[in-house]
Amino acid sequence: MAITNTPVALTAADEPAPVVRRRRIGQSFRQPAVVAGIIVLVVFALAALFAPLLSPSDPLVQQVINGLQPPSASHLMGTDKLGRDIFSRMLYGTRISLLVGVGVVAIAAGLGTLLGLVAGYAGGLADELVMRITDIFFAFPALILAMAIAAALGPNLRNALIAIAAVTWPVYARLIRGQVLSLKEREFVLAARSIGVPRWRIILRHLLPNALAPLLVQSTFDLGAAITAVAGLSFIGFGAQPPTPEWGVMISEGRNYLATQWWLATFPALGILLVVAGFNLLGDGLRDALDPRLRK
């Protein structure tokens, strides 16, 4: 399971000047591994975007007579037992996985950032309360809690997305709180406070933009982790349900055929592997660029 509750190590105090940061991002993004990650992600993003144009057939249409055909010119990735074209299902699966990844990270980062900002800036009881709640969430094995949430809400893709977001947000709350704690004592924030800038404006205009770099790095890693986690939930029956062309469902449908009809489960697994590796490589590049202490 790829979901880990480890926030990236990056503190606001180490933030480089914008010009230096831009140069570092440029250097990092020229590393072959990062370039490879970006290329992979662009290819999958384009595949997701143009899925209806690129698909040779409807991903749900069954032609049982053509079932379990190996990859060939007419079916690039073969067909499943119901004769559905796997290449078409892969294209639509890319769409689902990328949207799910973005959805999970948007909810988790949104909620975590909000609570982290409140905890870090207000301090005292609010801080203690938010931190103890994150402690509780960190104690749960992520997939078991996500499974319980998905089971309680009903097994479908939307609820799997909510379940994974519900176990991911504490990382963001901790991360942003740490950033705010170090930023709120800096001169520019003290100056803003001394001239009477309202609290909400200090948070939104001064603290949040300066705390975004580590959030971006964490989000990049979590996009991949969320895709794997939702696919895992779907694999055991708590996420997307058949016949949805979701990668976890497709691997589950092909699980009994791996030794004989390898293409059923292998292509969706390769899809997850490549997209998650792409996000991990991009995350490495961003972290190297934004955190001078971790540069190789």
Next chain:
Amino acid sequence: MARFLIRRLAGLVLVLAGVSVITFALTQVVPIDPALAALGQNAREDQIQAFRHAYGLDRPPVQQYISYIGRLLHGNFGLSIRTRRPVADDLRDYMPATIELSLAAMGVSLLLGISLGIVAAVQHNGWVDGLARIFALVGGSLPIFFLGLLVLALFYTKLRWLPGPGRLDPYLTPPPRVTGMYTIDSLLARNGPTLRSSLLHLVLPALTLGYFSTAVLLRMTRSAMLEVLQQDYVRTARAKGLRGSVVLLRHALKNSMIPVLTTIGVTFGSLLSGAVLTETIFAWPGLGRYATASAVSLDFPAVMGVTLVSAVVYPVVNLLVDIGYHVLDPRIGVG
């Protein structure tokens, strides 16, 4: 030390109270009636009422929670709706299999992750380093459930080198229960065939479950060793003529273990999540499989039991990690 332990244990009680509130809250939002889920759609009204009364589902939520906590304090996790047995008995039966699998997986990760990480750091930018980095990238990206299916198809179905799902060959009787872990119980019973079979059955699930943490540990050991190997005291040790292996194992390794220890703590928590998927694939009768089956049948007393027990693991492992810091580097105080 005593104060540190008391403070951490008090924190653990708070965390467990929070965990119990969250899992209990989940039981209240279930859109399906657990009584109907257990008895089927054709159940009579009086049967449903009797079921609800037997499981306390007819009382207000706060009362249900208070009586649940009261029972928990006496070690009573309630009755499983699915197995109709006390949840505590189920946990006692299923937990040793998960502990055995997790320890074997952690053993694999420590052995492979740390040794490959050291070799990769020593041969920095060489071909071993390149391979190790690819291994780490794939390990962090390949879904564990596909890896499980892949090794099962290859080593069990195709090559027939290793046994398939389950903990023991079907013709063997499990060893007399002492710890519940078949390998240890077979050893205690001096039963060679069950020991061999249980060890062979452990190989594929342990490799699958340990693969992700191996990749993380490899990455962390490599970068920690690279940093330590560049430090002045290592150069001094080399300059005074110490053998390469002595410098590496006596001087560099110990100091690079602090971040590795942190990683062990974090990845051990993720092993339990991985166990859910691994146990499903390998039909391993552990907590993960029990949790999955219970969640499918909306058996929330059982799900709450599993979450409470597994929520103890992460804080306890992190407590051990904190004590480990102090052992590795006495300058780091506990607490």
